Amino acid sequence: MDTHDVSHVPEYLRYLQVQKQNLTNAKAVKGHPAIPKKSKDEILMQFMSRRMQLMRMETPANPVNLQASFLPHAYPPCVRPFSALKKVMIDSLCLETHHRGRYLLLRTVTPTDTLTSVMAIVEDEVGSVLMLLLYNQEQELSGAQSLREGTVLVVKEPYVKVMADGDYGIRVDHLSDVWFIPEFDDLVPLSWRERVTQADENASTWKAKGNEHFDRGDHRSAIQCYSKTLEAHPSPELLVIAQLNRALSCLKSDRFDAALRDVESVLQVSELSAKALFRKAQALYQLQRFKESCETHAILAEKFPGNTMAAHENARASARLVEQDSGKYDFRKMILEANTLQPPRLDHATYIGPVTVKQTRSHGRGLFTAEAVKAGDLLFCEKAFAHAFHKGNASGLRLLLNVDMDKATIGTQAELIELIVQKLYKNPSLLPGFVDHHGKYKSVDVLEVDSIAVVDTFLVGRIVLLNSFGCPLVSRESHIRSMKGDDTAKKANEQFHSCGFWSMASYINHSCLSNARRSFIGDMMIVRASRDLPPETEITFWYKSPMNGDPTELPVDLQHWGFKCDCTLCQDIRSLKPSVLLDRSRISADLQRLFKRPKINSRKIEDTISSLAGTYCRPASEVPRLALYSSYLSLAAFYASSGNLREAVKFGLMSLESLGFVIEGGNIPHVSDAPLVVQTWGLMNDGVVGCWMILCFAYRELASPLASQAGGYAKLSYRICVGEDGTFDQTYDRLSNRVDGLLTTAK
Numbered sequence: 001m002d003t004h005d006v007s008h009v010p011e012y013l014r015y016l017q018v019q020k021q022n023l024t025n026a027k028a029v030k031g032h033p034a035i036p037k038k039s040k041d042e043i044l045m046q047f048m049s050r051r052m053q054l055m056r057m058e059t060p061a062n063p064v065n066l067q068a069s070f071l072p073h074a075y076p077p078c079v080r081p082f083s084a085l086k087k088v089m090i091d092s093l094c095l096e097t098h099h100r101g102r103y104l105l106l107r108t109v110t111p112t113d114t115l116t117s118v119m120a121i122v123e124d125e126v127g128s129v130l131m132l133l134l135y136n137q138e139q140e141l142s143g144a145q146s147l148r149e150g151t152v153l154v155v156k157e158p159y160v161k162v163m164a165d166g167d168y169g170i171r172v173d174h175l176s177d178v179w180f181i182p183e184f185d186d187l188v189p190l191s192w193r194e195r196v197t198q199a200d201e202n203a204s205t206w207k208a209k210g211n212e213h214f215d216r217g218d219h220r221s222a223i224q225c226y227s228k229t230l231e232a233h234p235s236p237e238l239l240v241i242a243q244l245n246r247a248l249s250c251l252k253s254d255r256f257d258a259a260l261r262d263v264e265s266v267l268q269v270s271e272l273s274a275k276a277l278f279r280k281a282q283a284l285y286q287l288q289r290f291k292e293s294c295e296t297h298a299i300l301a302e303k304f305p306g307n308t309m310a311a312h313e314n315a316r317a318s319a320r321l322v323e324q325d326s327g328k329y330d331f332r333k334m335i336l337e338a339n340t341l342q343p344p345r346l347d348h349a350t351y352i353g354p355v356t357v358k359q360t361r362s363h364g365r366g367l368f369t370a371e372a373v374k375a376g377d378l379l380f381c382e383k384a385f386a387h388a389f390h391k392g393n394a395s396g397l398r399l400l401l402n403v404d405m406d407k408a409t410i411g412t413q414a415e416l417i418e419l420i421v422q423k424l425y426k427n428p429s430l431l432p433g434f435v436d437h438h439g440k441y442k443s444v445d446v447l448e449v450d451s452i453a454v455v456d457t458f459l460v461g462r463i464v465l466l467n468s469f470g471c472p473l474v475s476r477e478s479h480i481r482s483m484k485g486d487d488t489a490k491k492a493n494e495q496f497h498s499c500g501f502w503s504m505a506s507y508i509n510h511s512c513l514s515n516a517r518r519s520f521i522g523d524m525m526i527v528r529a530s531r532d533l534p535p536e537t538e539i540t541f542w543y544k545s546p547m548n549g550d551p552t553e554l555p556v557d558l559q560h561w562g563f564k565c566d567c568t569l570c571q572d573i574r575s576l577k578p579s580v581l582l583d584r585s586r587i588s589a590d591l592q593r594l595f596k597r598p599k600i601n602s603r604k605i606e607d608t609i610s611s612l613a614g615t616y617c618r619p620a621s622e623v624p625r626l627a628l629y630s631s632y633l634s635l636a637a638f639y640a641s642s643g644n645l646r647e648a649v650k651f652g653l654m655s656l657e658s659l660g661f662v663i664e665g666g667n668i669p670h671v672s673d674a675p676l677v678v679q680t681w682g683l684m685n686d687g688v689v690g691c692w693m694i695l696c697f698a699y700r701e702l703a704s705p706l707a708s709q710a711g712g713y714a715k716l717s718y719r720i721c722v723g724e725d726g727t728f729d730q731t732y733d734r735l736s737n738r739v740d741g742l743l744t745t746a747k
């Protein structure tokens with residue numbers, strides 16, 4: 001949905017084909033011993049010199065220098081407990097093979113290098129080496145503290161592959177398939193230990209070590225040491241301290257489920273521990289369980305009224321709860337926040353309005369209205385489950401190649417997959433809700449092994465491919481760009497590079513005759529009804545707008561999602577004779593040429609529009625006439641600016657009618673007292689706002705009571721397109737020097 005799918009662009013298709021060919025070639029060596037062709041020294045030298053080169057390399061400024069992320073054929077994560085795995089050595093590994101039932105014990109012998117994966121050369125206990133490629137790991141992993149030389153790790157059921165350069169590597173896609181082993185763990189051979197753990201290391205020493213790691217910001221190691229504290233028979237006081245400290249390290253490293261577990265066990269023995277209550281409230285807040293967070297704060301406030309930090313957090317949680325329950329947001333403030341924060345992840349709650357997920361007759365589940373709603377009503381305002389932000393220059397973009405799905409996308413989808421995998425891995429309570437989304441394939445049905453969450457990266461990848469949304473930083477800005485006729489706007493609208501995953505929005509199916517619109521403020525998605533909807537109506541929006549491209553090239557291509565739209569618009573187009581479509585296309589091209597002439601010949605344009613209208617047979621209220629809409633609108637603007645206001649009204653109304661609007665009381669001459677009423681709402685695109693403003697401009701002279709009503713519809717349409725109307729007056733003005741009222745200075 002507004003993501004940049006380049007699967008059919010020849011330049012990128014070639015990449016996809018090369019990857020497929022590589023996979024086919026690799027099959028030929030499947031099962032051959034993975035004995036590197038280079039010596040150990042050569043492997044180390046090559047890695048280090050490439051690392052140096054990369055460190056010197058500038059960030060690519062050219063879009064052709066996109067980094068390619070390549071998903072191999074899907075394979076499931078290891079679901080066997082560690083105790084059921086047998087150790088294997090590097091020399092016994094085979095190419096293109098998943099070594100099921102086996103594990104490797106390795107240690108890194110180089111620093112890391114990070115491209116699309118975290119890479120290092122690893123050795124086993126007999127000194128054989130191979131490249132290790134860890135995918136979907138946190139960026140911090142490549143930092144000095146996390147994967148420094150000498151880090152010991154276990155790779156469960158290793159997969160050895162032939163890499164693009166012909167060398168061999170151990171590729172790990174699933175987070176639970178690699179364990180980072182602390183130096184004190186019994187698994188670490190004595191010869192690999194920097195020092196031997198003293199027999200007298202007791203709970204206090206472990207706690208002190210945990211604190212050292214915590215102070216350095218190494219939360220993973222801190223958690224390991226606090227866990228050791230708990231195993232070393234601590235005193236009751238120390239036990240509580242270690243659990244509280246571990247909870248804090250978990251909070252700092254986004255492991256909210258685990259933080260909650262620790263504080264809950266502290267609260268079992270010490271019901272009124274201020275720290276436990278505070279950390280519990282924080283963990284619940286981060287898991288968006290605002291009601292429970294507020295309840296916990298209420299206890300804190302009662303027992304510890306002087307705790308100012310808790311009071312501050314309490315106010316924050318209460319504000320979220322109000323948003324969650326009422327759908328009332330300060331959208332203007334949110335726009336400011338989105339423009340200030342990088343990445344623009346806003347601290348706001350999700351509001352779910354009168355909608356419910358239900359089975360549709362023919363396209364899986366869908367979202368339905370639970371009660372009647374009016375055009376412009378807020379259906380929901382959802383915080384992204386995950387959001388991958390792109391600043392706007394070319395660097396940081398990735399080409400994601402998925403051979404199983406035959407897809408190539410450009411943008412931040414690869415990063416989005418990483419973010420989601422990490423979030424689920426750290427917070428398995430979120431897993432069932434996420435994997436419920438469309439895109440399932442037969443994956444493992446194990447949620448946890450050895451107390452570690454099992455997250456199938458390929459499943460996440462599929463769900464992301466079919467359910468993620470490209471998004472602008474703020475929809476108001478893209479609205480302004482498109483109203484200004486900024487040529488980049490069209491491209492920007494179609495190729496948003498930031499993207500995110502919104503759970504509720506993912507249940508909405510596509511229809512070209514959509515009845516809702518989405519808009520964005522940072523990582524918040526706002527979905528409003530774009531028509532009046534009775535209860536039990538299926539809510540739909542555009543995955544791809546039928547109005548962004550050439551209207552004669554309908555139906556829109558929805559191959560990316562694997563279906564063809566069957567709305568009346570698409571059905572009608574499919575039923576037309578090819579000659580009619582050819583005529584439509586030819587006349588549309590003529591019209592475009594006529595509008596580009598230095599002097600507008602309105603008579604000729606009107607005649608040509610009439611011929612174009614002749615290619616439609618059903619009324620626009622049933623089948624919108626998309627090819628006509630923008631020509632009518634341009635004519636309305638032309639007549640308004642040349643002072644022919646009656647014609648401006650006529651063509652403004654025709655423009656709206658071509659989108660399916662049924663409007664009463666708008667014609668000139670105006671019958672006194674008859675109000676201007678939208679009986680039926682049509683398709684809602686950004687130009688509708690401008691069209692109402694042109695009508696408002698013309699009515700001021702011709703029928704002043706209608707001007708404010710048209711202005712009201714402009715503001716309502718703006719709210720539907722942009723998500724809010726608090727910025728309407730900053731964007732449009734009836735006294736603007738443009739007939740559509742857009743303030744030329746609007747930014």
Ligand SMILES: C[S@@+](CC[C@H](N)C(=O)[O-])C[C@H]1O[C@@H](n2cnc3c(N)ncnc32)[C@H](O)[C@@H]1O
Nearest residue numbers: 363364365438466467506507508509510561563
């Ligand atoms: C984002 S999901 C929408 C929710 C999905 N129907 C479900 O059951 O979870 C996108 C998928 O829904 C289906 N879909 C959406 N709109 C459709 C339509 N108009 N006709 C047929 N299938 C549609 C396609 O399978 C598409 O890949």
